[in-house]
Amino acid sequence: xxxxxxxxxxxxxxxxxxxxxxxxxxxxxxxxxxxxxxxxxxxxxxxxxxxxxxxxxxxxxxxxxxxxxxxxxxxxxxxxxxxxxxxxxxxxxxxxxxxxxxxxxxxxxxxxxxxxxxxxxxxxxxxxxxxxxxxxxxxxxxxxxxxxxxxxxxxxxxxxxxxxxxxxxxxxxxxxxxxxxxxxxxxxxxx
Amino acid sequence: xxxxxxxxxxxxxxxxxxxxxxxxxxxxxxxxxxxxxxxxxxxxxxxxxxxxxxxxxxxxxxxxxxxxxxxxxxxxxxxxxxxxxxxxxxxxxxxxxxxxxxxxxxxxxxxxxxxxxxxxxxxxxxxxxxxxxxxxxxxxxxxxxxxxxxxxxxxxxxxxxxxxxxxxxxxxxxxxxxxxxxxxxxxxxxx
Numbered sequence: 211x212x213x214x215x216x217x218x219x220x221x222x223x224x225x226x227x228x229x230x231x232x233x234x235x236x237x238x239x240x241x242x243x244x245x246x247x248x249x250x251x252x253x254x255x256x257x258x259x260x261x262x263x264x265x266x267x268x269x270x271x272x273x274x275x276x277x278x279x280x281x282x283x284x285x286x287x288x289x290x291x292x293x294x295x296x297x298x299x300x301x302x303x304x305x306x307x308x309x310x311x312x313x314x315x316x317x318x319x320x321x322x323x324x325x326x327x328x329x330x331x332x333x334x335x336x337x338x339x340x341x342x343x344x345x346x347x348x349x350x351x352x353x354x355x356x357x358x359x360x361x362x363x364x365x366x367x368x369x370x371x372x373x374x375x376x377x378x379x380x381x382x383x384x385x386x387x388x389x390x391x392x393x394x395x396x397x398x399x400x401x
Numbered sequence: 402x403x404x405x406x407x408x409x410x411x412x413x414x415x416x417x418x419x420x421x422x423x424x425x426x427x428x429x430x431x432x433x434x435x436x437x438x439x440x441x442x443x444x445x446x447x448x449x450x451x452x453x454x455x456x457x458x459x460x461x462x463x464x465x466x467x468x469x470x471x472x473x474x475x476x477x478x479x480x481x482x483x484x485x486x487x488x489x490x491x492x493x494x495x496x497x498x499x500x501x502x503x504x505x506x507x508x509x510x511x512x513x514x515x516x517x518x519x520x521x522x523x524x525x526x527x528x529x530x531x532x533x534x535x536x537x538x539x540x541x542x543x544x545x546x547x548x549x550x551x552x553x554x555x556x557x558x559x560x561x562x563x564x565x566x567x568x569x570x571x572x573x574x575x576x577x578x579x580x581x582x583x584x585x586x587x588x589x590x591x592x
Contacts, residue, residue: 311514314514317509320508323505337565358566363558364459364563366559367553368557371557390586392579394584397584400529
């Protein structure tokens with residue numbers, strides 16, 4: 211069986227790629243409000259009619275853009291050293307929040323929480339994609355009941371630091387965070 | 402010296418209160434995008450001209466609304482039992498995120514991070530107001546270097562749970578979170 215991509219006219223494939231690239235760039239640079247048919251069409255160099263034909267609603271554009279972000283999340287090779295892997299993953303996450311304006315995308319999805327089931331699904335999907343390697347590292351070293359709270363603490367700690375405390379989630383901060391969360395997860399072993 | 406409020410025409414005071422109430426309700430219910438002069442004027446029952454006279458820009462409306470939210474943050478009496486006070490404060494915070502749609506306001510401020518210094522100032526102000534009692538409880542029981550990371554972990558953990566993991570930040574979750582963070586903060590004492 212051929213894959214679907216092989217059946218799609220290459221010009222259509224290029225259009226799709228150009229448009230989704232433009233939507234993603236606008237989302238990251240200017241936030242959800244900028245992801246309109248008019249602005250994306252202008253940036254990608256296509257007509258609004260073309261966009262409406264492929265992506266009838268704004269939410270379709272947003273979804274295509276989040277799909278692209280999820281696919282683009284790097285999955286660093288885990289070394290098997292939990293502390294090292296968590297620190298590396300969280301430093302990446304902190305940098306993406308700051309440099310790539312990922313905080314703007316999360317903000318846009320949080321702001322519209324509950325407005326449409328698709329928004330909530332996109333938010334969960336982006337969170338899952340962004341935290342997959344951290345989750346996998348935790349899962350292979352900690353007991354099952356420690357995984358979700360540890361992940362919430364680590365991701366939340368970096369998010370609050372970068373998003374609200376207006377301080378960098380740099381190496382000393384992240385190392386301290388990881389040591390705290392691991393000490394807590396392992397405290398029961400010592401009892 | 403008289404206070405400024407005594408010099409303001411009571412009708413002006415009432416107008417201000419009505420308009421800021423409407424702006425805050427729109428912000429919480431529908432997000433930043435709804436806080437426009439037209440929508441706030443319609444909801445409050447005043448003319449757009451009146452609004453422009455008092456709040457020339459949208460950011461002025463947003464700022465007045467965030468000021469009101471900061472002033473409205475409850476400050477529960479601390480009992481002096483750190484674990485109890487943290488659990489109570491975080492349960493409140495989780496409920497505000499869910500019921501009062503506070504997550505939408507934080508999302509709106511995050512989405513526009515860096516777009517204007519006022520937005521960043523409002524975000525920091527709302528975070529500080531919302532976490533004041535937690536911060537004060539931590540400060541009176543833990544060493545200085547444990548306060549900021551513990552606060553980032555606690556607030557972040559609840560934010561991620563309610564905002565991204567799509568699960569309730571209920572009592573069992575919050576108790577477990579607090580026990581982890583306190584164990585980590587106190588681990589050095591045991592060394």
